[in-house]
Amino acid sequence: MIKISHVVALSKNNVIGIDNDLPWSLKSDLAHFKEYTSNKIIIMGRKTFESIGRPLPNRINYVVSTTIKNIDGVKIFSSTKEAIDEAYKECACIQKDEIVIIGGGYLFRETLIDINKLILTRVDCEIDGDIYYPEIDLSSWKLISTQSFTKDINNDYDFKIEEYIR
Numbered sequence: 092m093i094k095i096s097h098v099v100a101l102s103k104n105n106v107i108g109i110d111n112d113l114p115w116s117l118k119s120d121l122a123h124f125k126e127y128t129s130n131k132i133i134i135m136g137r138k139t140f141e142s143i144g145r146p147l148p149n150r151i152n153y154v155v156s157t158t159i160k161n162i163d164g165v166k167i168f169s170s171t172k173e174a175i176d177e178a179y180k181e182c183a184c185i186q187k188d189e190i191v192i193i194g195g196g197y198l199f200r201e202t203l204i205d206i207n208k209l210i211l212t213r214v215d216c217e218i219d220g221d222i223y224y225p226e227i228d229l230s231s232w233k234l235i236s237t238q239s240f241t242k243d244i245n246n247d248y249d250f251k252i253e254e255y256i257r
């Protein structure tokens with residue numbers, strides 16, 4: 092079965108972004124993000140794409156937007172449903188087994204019902220922001236792994252990465 096997941100880093104008060112950027116610097120989490128998403132199809136909203144500023148290498152980049160039509164190295168879709176439908180087809184075609192939705196708030200909210208895997212980076216802080224991850228009821232999810240990281244020179248806060256499936 093093809094998995095479809097969210098990979099998201101959130102604070103204790105569910106903040107994921109501020110001023111179209113991340114609210115923290117967590118190098119170890121970015122390294123995990125790179126490793127987890129490599130060689131997969133990633134789907135993102137237009138604002139997340141603009142905040143990253145370029146297609147991510149070694150990944151198939153899908154962007155959902157009604158305002159941008161053409162960017163080298165990126166497949167653009169005018170609706171989230173179109174992007175997900177095409178990602179399933181492409182996954183089957185190239186024998187990949189996971190589609191990863193990488194944000195932002197808009198895309199996460201729209202696709203909460205579609206996903207069967209969650210990779211949550213829980214950042215140990217309460218922080219100001221303007222974009223939030225939706226409240227989710229984890230009672231129907233199963234925690235399959237947890238990894239803890241400690242604040243250090245490369246990571247602004249303690250955090251843990253949890254993987255859930257349903």
Ligand SMILES: NC(=O)c1ccc[n+]([C@@H]2O[C@H](COP(=O)([O-])OP(=O)(O)OC[C@H]3O[C@@H](n4cnc5c(N)ncnc54)[C@H](OP(=O)(O)O)[C@@H]3O)[C@@H](O)[C@H]2O)c1
Pocket residue numbers: 098099100101106107108109110111112113135136137138139140142155156157158159168169170171172193194195196197198199201222
């Ligand atoms: N902490 C994390 O893990 C994480 C991950 C990713 C992003 N972020 C943060 O999240 C913030 C960006 O999130 P955001 O919620 O502002 O924006 P977003 O979800 O990245 O992008 C929103 C845009 O996507 C397009 N879009 C979304 N749904 C659509 C649909 N159904 N049909 C057509 N187009 C659709 C629209 O683009 P058009 O206006 O072009 O139509 C919309 O304006 C930034 O601060 C970023 O740093 C955090």
